[in-house]
Amino acid sequence: MSTDGRTANGGGALSHVNVLDLSWVAAGPLVGAIFAQYGATVVKVESAVRLDVARSSPPMAKQGRAIDRSGYFAAMNLGKIGVAVDLNNERGLEVMHRLTDWADVVIEGFTPGTLARWGLDYESLSARKPGIVLISMTLQGQTGPSATVPGYGLQVHGMSGMGTLIGWPDGPPTGVTLAYPDYVVPMFAAFAGIAALDHRDRTGEGQHIDVSQMEALINVTGTATADYDVNGRTQLRDGNRLMAGDTPRAAPHGVYPVRGDDRWIAISVTNDGEWRALCEVLGKPDWTNDSRFKTNEARCGTDEELDRLVAEATRNHDGHELMEALQKAGVVAGLALDQEGLLRDPQLKHRAHFLPVAHAEWGEQLGELFGARLSETPPVVQRAAPTLAQHNEQVAREVLGYSQEEFDGLLADGAFELYGAD
Amino acid sequence: MGADVIKIEPPNGDEVRRAGPFAEDRPGIERSLLWMVLNAGKRGVTLDLESEEGRASFRRLVTETDLVIESFAPGHPSSLGIEHEELRKDNPKLVWVSVTGFGQDGPYRDYKWSDMVGLALGGMLYLWGEPERPPTHAMASQAYYHASLGAAVGGMTALYHAHRTGRGQRVDVSMQEMVTFTLAGFGGITGYWTLEGRNITRAGPAINLGAMVSRVVFPCKDGHVAVSTLFGPHFPRLIELMKRDGAAEFLADDKWKSATRFTPMPGQWQCTQEDADVAEGVLERWLQRYTRAEIMRMVREHELMIFAVQTVPENLESEQLKSRNYFRRIEHESLRRAITYPGPPVVLSKTPWSVARRAPTLGEHNDEVFSAIGVSGERA
Numbered sequence: 001m002s003t004d005g006r007t008a009n010g011g012g013a014l015s016h017v018n019v020l021d022l023s024w025v026a027a028g029p030l031v032g033a034i035f036a037q038y039g040a041t042v043v044k045v046e047s048a049v050r051l052d053v054a055r056s057s058p059p060m061a062k063q064g065r066a067i068d069r070s071g072y073f074a075a076m077n078l079g080k081i082g083v084a085v086d087l088n089n090e091r092g093l094e095v096m097h098r099l100t101d102w103a104d105v106v107i108e109g110f111t112p113g114t115l116a117r118w119g120l121d122y123e124s125l126s127a128r129k130p131g132i133v134l135i136s137m138t139l140q141g142q143t144g145p146s147a148t149v150p151g152y153g154l155q156v157h158g159m160s161g162m163g164t165l166i167g168w169p170d171g172p173p174t175g176v177t178l179a180y181p182d183y184v185v186p187m188f189a190a191f192a193g194i195a196a197l198d199h200r201d202r203t204g205e206g207q208h209i210d211v212s213q214m215e216a217l218i219n220v221t222g223t224a225t226a227d228y229d230v231n232g233r234t235q236l237r238d239g240n241r242l243m244a245g246d247t248p249r250a251a252p253h254g255v256y257p258v259r260g261d262d263r264w265i266a267i268s269v270t271n272d273g274e275w276r277a278l279c280e281v282l283g284k285p286d287w288t289n290d291s292r293f294k295t296n297e298a299r300c301g302t303d304e305e306l307d308r309l310v311a312e313a314t315r316n317h318d319g320h321e322l323m324e325a326l327q328k329a330g331v332v333a334g335l336a337l338d339q340e341g342l343l344r345d346p347q348l349k350h351r352a353h354f355l356p357v358a359h360a361e362w363g364e365q366l367g368e369l370f371g372a373r374l375s376e377t378p379p380v381v382q383r384a385a386p387t388l389a390q391h392n393e394q395v396a397r398e399v400l401g402y403s404q405e406e407f408d409g410l411l412a413d414g415a416f417e418l419y420g421a422d
Numbered sequence: 423m424g425a426d427v428i429k430i431e432p433p434n435g436d437e438v439r440r441a442g443p444f445a446e447d448r449p450g451i452e453r454s455l456l457w458m459v460l461n462a463g464k465r466g467v468t469l470d471l472e473s474e475e476g477r478a479s480f481r482r483l484v485t486e487t488d489l490v491i492e493s494f495a496p497g498h499p500s501s502l503g504i505e506h507e508e509l510r511k512d513n514p515k516l517v518w519v520s521v522t523g524f525g526q527d528g529p530y531r532d533y534k535w536s537d538m539v540g541l542a543l544g545g546m547l548y549l550w551g552e553p554e555r556p557p558t559h560a561m562a563s564q565a566y567y568h569a570s571l572g573a574a575v576g577g578m579t580a581l582y583h584a585h586r587t588g589r590g591q592r593v594d595v596s597m598q599e600m601v602t603f604t605l606a607g608f609g610g611i612t613g614y615w616t617l618e619g620r621n622i623t624r625a626g627p628a629i630n631l632g633a634m635v636s637r638v639v640f641p642c643k644d645g646h647v648a649v650s651t652l653f654g655p656h657f658p659r660l661i662e663l664m665k666r667d668g669a670a671e672f673l674a675d676d677k678w679k680s681a682t683r684f685t686p687m688p689g690q691w692q693c694t695q696e697d698a699d700v701a702e703g704v705l706e707r708w709l710q711r712y713t714r715a716e717i718m719r720m721v722r723e724h725e726l727m728i729f730a731v732q733t734v735p736e737n738l739e740s741e742q743l744k745s746r747n748y749f750r751r752i753e754h755e756s757l758r759r760a761i762t763y764p765g766p767p768v769v770l771s772k773t774p775w776s777v778a779r780r781a782p783t784l785g786e787h788n789d790e791v792f793s794a795i796g797v798s799g800e801r802a
Binding site: 013014026029030033034038056057058059060061062071072074075076078079122140141142143144145146147150151152154155156157158159160161162163164165166167168171172173174175176177178179180182183184186187188189190191192194195196197198199201202205206207208209210211212214215216218219220221222223224225226227228229230231233234235236237238239240242243244245247249253254255256257262264265266268270327330331332333334335336337338339340341342343345346347348350351353354365366367368369370371372373374375376377381 | 423441442443444445446447455456458459524525527528529530532533534535536537538539540541542543544545547548549550551552555556557558559560561562563564567568569571572573574575576577578579580581582583585586589591592593594595596597598599600602603604605606607608609610611612613614615616617618621622623624625626627628629630631632633634638639641646647648650651684685727729730731732733734735737738741742743745746748749757759761762763764765766767768769770771772773
């Protein structure tokens with residue numbers, strides 16, 4: 001396989017692993033993208049007729065064919081090889097079976113029951129290849145009365161209870177600016193998938209991993225379930241206070257304005273030493289003598305007044321200078337970075353977090369590294385996301401071993417698809 | 423997933439034991455629900471890593487260990503004389519996972535971190551909350567979870583590699599970098615800046631797609647519901663329901679049935695942000711006539727893409743979650759009761775996930791763990 005990307009995958013921990021990604025939009029594709037960062041060869045299979053919704057999702061590049069401009073699609077499919085195959089074409093299905101024979105891991109996100117129509121369900125796949133690992137990513141899992149209810153990750157945000165934990169107590173549930181579950185749940189699935197490969201290597205036995213986004217997301221709601229069960233308390237959003245159930249644990253703990261338009265600094269003070277350091281840096285040494293603020297317990301009791309005073313004191317500071325001064329004094333503080341801020345952040349630059357990689361239509365895609373750096377087998381950006389059907393020929397020839405004539409025939413028969421071709 | 427996990431605490435206990443909420447709201451180091459949720463399934467020992475004796479026991483333990491996970495400030499283990507490279511000489515397969523705010527190197531290496539600061543410098547905080555107010559964090563520490571999940575994926579990958587090659591390695595996890603992944607994968611949000619030259623900002627109960635802001639969360643009679651794509655295939659059916667109640671207002675005009683916010687396909691009508699805002703207002707007024715249960719009945723009958731915004735009691739009663747045996751109860755003998763925990767985050771067909779035991783009490787397994795490796799440990 002030729003690499004047109006930035007880094008070869010030869011040294012990756014998963015460089016011997018072949019992944020077939022049949023999923024679309026975000027949550028499923030990101031599982032494959034994580035595998036690719038650790039060196040796996042990931043083939044993304046698309047339909048050139050029923051396009052992945054992600055291909056029409058913003059942000060949009062200015063160059064290239066309309067179907068290849070989505071930065072959203074590119075983010076979900078970084079590092080993969082892309083083909084377009086017609087599963088409803090007899091020879092296309094034959095291609096697909098050769099691909100599943102090649103694969104160690106198959107990722108899919110169809111409505112439960114759909115795969116069986118093509119003979120690609122777990123029973124059929126494992127009958128051909130007992131060691132295969134199938135990862136099924138759906139909203140509510142493969143079984144149960146709601147298994148086939150359609151929807152998007154955003155709704156899981158509401159259903160799981162996560163939405164009720166983000167925002168202001170007098171405002172609506174928030175945190176839906178992005179489709180949050182779509183970007184958290186893939187890590188659970190990747191973790192389980194790698195564990196399943198480890199199990200397969202030791203036993204020869206593959207398995208079916210059934211991911212319900214709803215269930216995975218409830219796993220990251222902290223003490224919400226236990227607190228309700230034991231104390232009868234329904235935890236609810238409370239701005240930026242650090243809460244234990246319904247009691248503030250430490251103060252001040254908030255997000256305060258700094259100089260500029262919509263610029264903010266997060267400050268977490270959890271003990272008296274940090275409080276005194278905060279007063280010092282903000283030029284308010286007299287606050288340390290104020291009996292209302294002497295102890296953490298007292299400060300917790302005056303949260304709103306304290307937040308108002310701190311906000312007044314931070315308002316005219318330059319954010320970067322204030323963060324540096326506070327951190328130097330031992331106060332936990334960080335700027336609420338916007339996207340431009342992330343791209344300019346000196347720490348992320350130092351870690352080479354963002355990596356440009358050649359893209360077939362745009363010239364360049366800005367890739368990112370997964371934040372778990374393995375010292376001997378580090379994460380890599382193998383290549384940009386594929387344009388639609390970009391690697392049909394290479395996959396047919398180099399992965400599946402078809403001759404040029406066979407590939408031409410498959411293309412002519414519509415087994416492999418090209419966009420816009422009938 | 424079946425691993426034998428031993429939690430090491432200092433002799434006076436992990437700080438988390440002092441963090442609430444507590445069982446029956448009575449503080450105590452064996453009553454922290456946060457401790458219980460974060461440490462279920464593990465055995466627990468106490469060790470004083472500040473003492474030479476404690477470090478010797480630790481080194482002995484590590485010779486039998488596949489993976490160590492720690493979250494000390496960078497450099498702290500070295501200052502105690504604990505070097506993972508040294509430990510790997512006696513145990514070449516050892517995987518050493520370090521979870522910190524910003525990673526083991528770089529200008530923020532020595533910065534202190536909290537969950538909220540991780541969200542801030544990872545770019546998530548800016549996107550959560552209401553537009554006219556400060557950004558907000560979440561009640562449950564999401565940046566910590568992002569770091570944990572990164573450590574689980576990276577740690578599992580390194581462990582698999584060690585099983586195949588016999589060679590362990592260091593896994594350096596940065597919470598800041600893990601938060602950036604959850605913004606929308608590998609660049610789905612920073613792409614707004616690199617490709618379109620704009621920043622996405624928080625939009626309260628709406629999703630922000632740059633050129634388009636779309637309301638997701640709507641109030642109803644007894645709470646909220648979530649609608650992810652108003653102008654989806656269900657919209658014509660939704661309009662009929664509003665018409666039935668005489669509440670469709672101007673949405674009764676047929677053009678709305680083919681409305682789209684995206685580039686219109688043949689037969690579709692592209693509506694503007696202003697149109698969409700007004701349409702969302704009509705929907706909001708209509709939804710407020712109904713409770714969540716009433717709306718969900720209509721959803722089932724008419725296949726609407728609307729979901730109830732739920733909290734824990736409703737999830738505990740969910741037929742879907744019950745049918746999958748999701749929630750798990752674990753006995754806590756000292757509290758004379760069982761506690762309900764979130765269940766398997768993923769369902770594996772051959773090697774099922776389980777919670778084998780409750781979180782350990784302080785030093786609960788000192789005797790069995792230390793005697794098994796022939797060292798004397800702390801007595802709790």
